[in-house]
Amino acid sequence: MEKGKVKREKGKEPEKEKIQQKEERNKKKVEKEKIKEKEKGKEEKIKEKNGKEKTGKGKEEKIKEKNGKEKTGKGEEEKIKAKEKGKEEKIKEKENGKEEKSKRNEDEKRQERETEKEKEQFKEKEKDNSTLIKIPLEPLEKNKQILVLGLDGAGKTSILHFLALNRVQRSVAPTQGFNAVCISTEDRQMEFLEIGGSEPFRSYWEMYLSRGLLLVFVVDSADHKRLPEAKKYLHQLIGTNPVLPLVVFANKQDLEAAYHITDIHEALALSEVGNDRKMFLFGTQVTEDGSEIPSIIQDARDLIAHLAADMSDQA
Ligand SMILES: Nc1nc2c(ncn2[C@@H]2O[C@H](COP(=O)(O)OP(=O)(O)OP(=O)(O)O)[C@@H](O)[C@H]2O)c(=O)[nH]1
């Protein structure tokens, strides 16, 4: 019997154990579930975090996009600037073009004015010369001329103008080549031929000397330095013809530096022109206010007319 008891007791003990085992299993289950829940919570948190991160990424992307837009915005700004620059440059170019055009217009107008002035001056000269007969070179070859020679600037044209018109010519241009002038006196006409005194024209002097009726040689009395040069040319000319009459004009006597005619006589070695030659020396000046000395030019004109008449009678 005790054994049975024992058996019962033993039987009771397995139930307890079973219950305990069940309780333990339940506990474990509960713990597992708790753990699972915890894990789930963790995962969710992580997910949330990730989500946030994602949204963060989104922000970044948005920022990037913004930057991109900003960049594109900058690009547009640059384009606009470039366009503006281009416009400015075009405007500048136009302005420059306008300036150049206006400059050109001014230059053209100036030239027109100058040509008009020149035309007016020419017309005035024409009026002045209306009493003079400009003789073409062809007919002059038949008649002998009164040659008017001398270095450039000596006053040849000025003297001729005064001889012809008894007036001073204000602006005298250097003679480029020939200047033929016909002066009428009471009983005859005199044909004068001036050849330019600049170097390129001096070679013609001697060529025309053979056709010369007489030689009028003009010097600038104040141009001391060039007197020896003038002397050289004069003696070369008269050396070819021992009887050609010579009338020397010691011009520009109004200038302070002007040599007196006795000094000019010496400087030009006029005593050496030859005994067979008629030679005369006049101190002259062609100025507006000079009233006495221009009368000398008139005397010189009378003398020249006389000499020319003599020479053409001889011919
Ligand atoms: N002070 C002064 N100036 C004069 C006189 N005669 C001429 N002139 C001036 O001297 C300059 C030259 O005169 P022109 O008559 O052109 O001299 P040119 O000998 O004909 O000169 P070319 O034709 O170059 O050979 C001009 O400016 C004249 O006004 C004068 O007696 N006194």
Ligand SMILES: [Mg+2]
């Ligand atoms: Mg001249």
